[in-house]
Amino acid sequence: MKNKQQTEKRFVSLGTKFILLVVIILLSTMGVAAYVNVNLQKSSIIEQLKAKGQTMGSFISLISTDAILGYDFILLDRYMEEISHQPDVVYGAIFSPKNTNLSSYLNKQHPYIAPALVDNTPTILNVIEQVNTHEDILPMEFAIQNGDETIGILHIGLSTKKASELSKRVFKEQLAEIVVIILFLSLCIYYVFRTNVLRPVRNLITSSERLAIGDIDHKASIISNDELGTLARSFNQMTDSLNNSHIEKDNVVGQLLNANKKLETATKAKSAFMANMSHEIRTPLTAIIGFGEHLQSPDIPMSDRGKAIDSIVQNGAHLQQIINDILDLSKVEAEKLEVERIEVSLFELIKHIETLVSIQTQERGLTYTIDYDFPLPEKIITDPLRYKQILINICNNAIKFTEKGGIHINIALQQNRKLRVDIKDSGIGLEADQIDRIFEAFTQADSSTSRKYGGTGLGLPLSRKLAEMLGGNITVTSTPGLGSCFSIVTDPGYIDTAKLIDKVPSNVHTTSKTESDTAPVQLSGTILLAEDTIDNQRLISMYIHKVGAHIDIANNGQEAVDAALSKEYDLILMDMQMPIMDGMQAVKILRERSYSKPIAALTANAMKKDMEYCINAGCDDFLAKPIDRKNLLRF
Amino acid sequence: MQHRVVYQRFFALILVCSELLFCRLAFSAEDPLVMGIFPRRNAATTITLFKPMAAYLSKQLGREVTLVTARNFASFWKGIVDKKYDIAHYNQYHYIKSHDEFGYEVILKNEEFGESLIASALVVRNDSGINTLQDLKGKKILFGGGPKAMQSYIITTLMLRRAGLMKGDYQELFAKNPPNACIGVYHQHADAAGAGNLVVNFPAVKNKINVDEISFLELSKKMEQLPWAVKGNMDPALKIKIQSVLSTLTSSEEGRSVLKQAKLTNLLKVEDAQYNTHREIIKELEAYP
Incomplete structure (x- = not known):
């Protein structure tokens, strides 16, 4: 109720309040000053009157x-008559020392005298005493001396009424002057206030009202x-901020809409991916499980057994590749993937790719050519594993989507000192919109692509x-229907121009199986395998026993x-996740x-972080599952 | 012969003109006449009252008349002693003394309120309970003027003596003048006042007090009013001229105005013998211890 009353208070403008305040201050100040001045004047007049009475009485x-x-x-x-001619004298009288009146003058026109004379036989002294009871009568007494003897007393009564009336008149005049001055000063002050305060404030009010109705571009x-x-500057800054906020909000909304769209797309893509992944994972698993079950039959001919085992190994490798890709991508997106920078031979690296690609193109009846735009650096600084992974991925795609024609690789050093590898195919090509999407995760050119080409x-x-x-x-x-060209540009590191070469070095060779890879490994000693999974126990035991x-x-x-504390082992292979006590502990x-x-x-x-944990816990090395036989025997 | 007559007439004309010129120069060389007025009233009032008379007389005589007065009787008397005044207006006592000692001759007397004679009176309040002069024994008597005041003191004192009241039987007080003596009695500053009988007619008294509340306890017989005298050695023609001018004031408007201003109704010719009564009174009073 109170709030309602407060809100319903009549609107009083700032200017009105200010002018009222100014008027009140001026009026009170000048009023007090005038009052004091008038009182001082009155006192002065009364003092003058006293002095005059004193002079007159003394004389x-x-x-x-x-x-x-x-x-x-x-x-x-006659003396009394002379006194009567003096203004302000109400009475004058001379008495003997025994209060016998010797002479007197009473101003019978004075309003105090007439009532005092109403008494039938008033003595002059009684009249004087009665008149003296009035506040505006100034009674004065003077002794009339003859030497040291007082022979009479002169009484003079002066009226201060004229002084009071004069003071009142002066006060009224001053009040009138004050009103005029206050009016003038108030108008002057109001003008200054209006110019310097009200106008800016009203301007701000107008601006805020315009802001309130949504005109955020308006400036105060x-x-x-x-x-x-x-304040106006701050207001403008605020509107700017608001404007920016609106823009940002619009941007954010736009981004959110885009993100939402992308999310929807990504969700769709992920759904499609999940379906695809399901297909991609189930397919090799089908082969692995199927061939594995098939091998359980004892009557399988040896030729079929060998093919079945090959299929299981190939599909297992394919499945591992899928899982590796997923892991790598997740690492990249989590910014956990790290690349190394080491010096490698560009030509050996390309040769290795060429070896892999040429085999597949031959299998698919495709041509394969490679051109070098010399001069090229003999050595580059890169992560050879990841660089090869890129090139193999692109080449595999080119081969996968090319039915006829071939694959052409061109290697060049750009003017900006970046190494460029163009992998050109004569495959199905891509539409422009498809080009934008193929680099998005879980996305292929279209869903039919995955159905047709897999991946x-x-x-x-x-x-x-x-x-x-x-x-x-x-x-x-x-160009759809004609093929695609993927250009892989990487930083080859510092290139010494002096070491650029114009032809393929003669000593380039592909990474071939080393002797250690092909030669049968023989080990001795005792190894402790801590592993809770029976299959892994059997598999690793088989590898160890075999060597x-x-x-x-x-x-x-x-x-x-x-076991380790009771028996001496040459090596412990410790699985990290085990019941009762894990490997780390x-x-x-x-x-x-x-x-x-x-x-x-x-x-x-298999993350690097996991490897670091293992090393920090006291392990000497790290072996990721699935166990690669060659890596295991490397120990 | 004819030439001789012509010359005689010419010289006669020259002589006449010379005499006229000489006379004129002689007149112009005369000292101003000094008119001394005794301080019956205060000096300023006295000057105000008699200034027109002096001017009028001067005009009529063709001779400057200087009006003088004194602050008090003693000062005025000194002017008499010094023979300073050509014309003197004073009381009867002063005249008798100035006449006897310095030869002043009375020429005129006052007529006030239509009365050229004046009686002396002892005035008391009606409510004073004083009915006879003997009742004044031990009382305060306020005499107008001073011991030289003829009407107010000398005659009234003689009246008291004759009534058996000697000096010391009453307290003598002296007011500034007779009106004040009456006013003083009225206001009970004294029990009786000695004054001329005309004083109650004075506006200064009538306008100040209720004269009905006072009365004459005793009146003397009427005697000559205040005199105007001239120096005894004054040119008789001038004396006559002055007497003539002043005694005929009522015959002209200007003269009446002069009289009115001086609060007189007339000035009458008088002779020294008319003041013998006063001489006798003075003589009788001086005989008392």
């Missing part, structure tokens, strides 16, 4: 001495260089990310600790108990 009392001594009442009366005029000017749609996004990490990019030019070493099995970390216990033999971690968590 008459002086000259009355002889008259009294000579019983010259007529002369005394900066009229004065003061607080209000600052996860992870290769190109991963390749572009890797190219970016290697200081470059991948761009595409394509001649002895192996003991521990089913969890606790057994591994007990077991390693820690062993290292705490000064176990100094090598321990290699086995884990399906």
Whole structure:
């Protein structure tokens, strides 16, 4: 209720309040000043009156001495008559020391005298005493001396009424002057206030009202260089901020809409991907499981058994590739993937790709050519694993989407010192809109592509990310039906122009199987395998036994600790995730108990972070699952 | 012969003109006549009252007349002693003394309120309970003027003596003048006042007090009013001229105005013998211890 009353208060403008305040202050100040001045004037007039009475009384009392001594009442009366001519004198009287009246003058026109004379036989003294009761009567007494003897007393009564009336008149005049002055000053002050305060404030009010109705482009005029000017500037800054906020909001909304659109697209893509992945994973799994079940039959001819085993190995490898791609992409997106920078031979690296690509093109009846735009650096600084991964991905795609014709690779050093590899095919090509989407994860040109050609749609996004990490990019030019050209540009590191070459070096060779890869490995000693999975126990035991070493099995970390501390082993293969006690804790216990033999971690968590955890826990090396036989035997 | 007559007539004309011129120069060389007025009233009032008379006389005589007065009787008397005044107006006592000692001759007397004679009176308040002169024994008597005042003091004192009241039987007080003595009695500053009987007619008294509340306890017989005298050695023609001018004031408007201004109704010719009564009174009073 109170709030309602407050809100319903009548609007009183700032100008009205200010002018009222000014008027009140001026009126009170000048009123007080006028009052004080008038009182001072009144006091001054009364003092003058007193002085006048004093002079008059002193003089008459002086000259009355002889008259009294000579019983010259007529002369005394003349003195009183003289007094009567003086303004403001209400009465004058001379008394003997025994209060016998010698002479007197009473102004019978004075309003105080007439009532005092109403009494039948008033004495002059009674009249005087009665008149003296009035506040505006100034009574004065003067002794009339004859030497030291007082021979009479002169009484004079002066009226201060005229002084009061004069003061009132002066006060009224001053009040009138004050009103005029206040009016003038108020108008002047109001003018200044209106110019310097009200106008900027009203301007701000107008601006805020326009802002309130949505006119955020409106600017407040900066009229004065003061607080209000600052306020106007702040207001404009606020509107700017608001404007920017609106723009940002619109941008954000736009971005959100785009993101939402992308999210929807991504969701669709991910759904499609999941379906595709399901297909891609199930397909090799079908082959692996199917051929595996098929091998369980004892009556399978040896020729079919060999093919079945090949299919299982190939599909297993394909499945591993799929999983590796997914892991790599997730690492890239999480910015966890790191690339190394080492010096490698460009030509050896290309030769390796050429070896892989030429085999596949031959299998598909496609041509394969390669051109070098010399001069080219013999050595580049890059991550050879990731660089090859990019090139193989692009080449595999080119081969996959090319039915006839061939693949052509061109290698050149751009003017900006970036290395460029163009992989051109004569495949199905891409529409312009498809080009924009093929580098998005889980996206292929269209869903029919995955159905027809297979693939996860992870290769190109991963390749572009890797190219970016290697200081470059991948761009595409394509003509639907005629083929595509993927250009992989990377930073080859510092290039010494003096070391640029104009032909393929003669000593280039592909990475061939080393002797150690092909020669049968023979090991000795005893290895402790801590692994809770029976199949892995069997598989690794089989690998170890096959190379001649002895192996003991521990089913969890606790057994591994007990075994290692009770028997001497040349190597411990420690699975990280096991029941009862995991491998990490077991390693820690062993290292705490000064176990100094090598321990290699086995884990399906193949991230670098996982490897660091293992190393930090005390492991000497790291082996990712699935176990690669060659890597295992490397130990 | 004819030439001789012509020369005689010419010289006669020259002589006449010379005499006229000489006379004129002689007149112009005369000292101003000094008119001394005794301070019956205060000096300023006296000058105001008699200034027109002096001017009128001067005009009529063709001779400057200087009006003088004195602050008090003593000062005025000194002017008499010094023979300073050619014309003197004073009371009867002063005249008798100036006549006897310095030869002043009375020429005129006052007529006031139509009365050229004046009586002396002892005035009391009606409510005073004083009915006879003997009742004044031990009382305060306020005499107008001073011991030289003929009407107010000398005659009234003689009246008291004759009534058996000697000096010391009453307290003598002296007012500035007779009106004040009456006013003083009225206001009970004294029990009785000594004054001329005409004083109650004076506006200065009538306008100040209620004269009905006072009365004459005793009146003397009427005697000559205040005199105007001239120096005894004054040219008789001038004396006559002055007497003539002043005694005929009522015959002209200007003269009446002069009289009115001086608060007189007339000035009458008088002779020294008319003041013998006063001489006798003075003589009788001086005989009392």
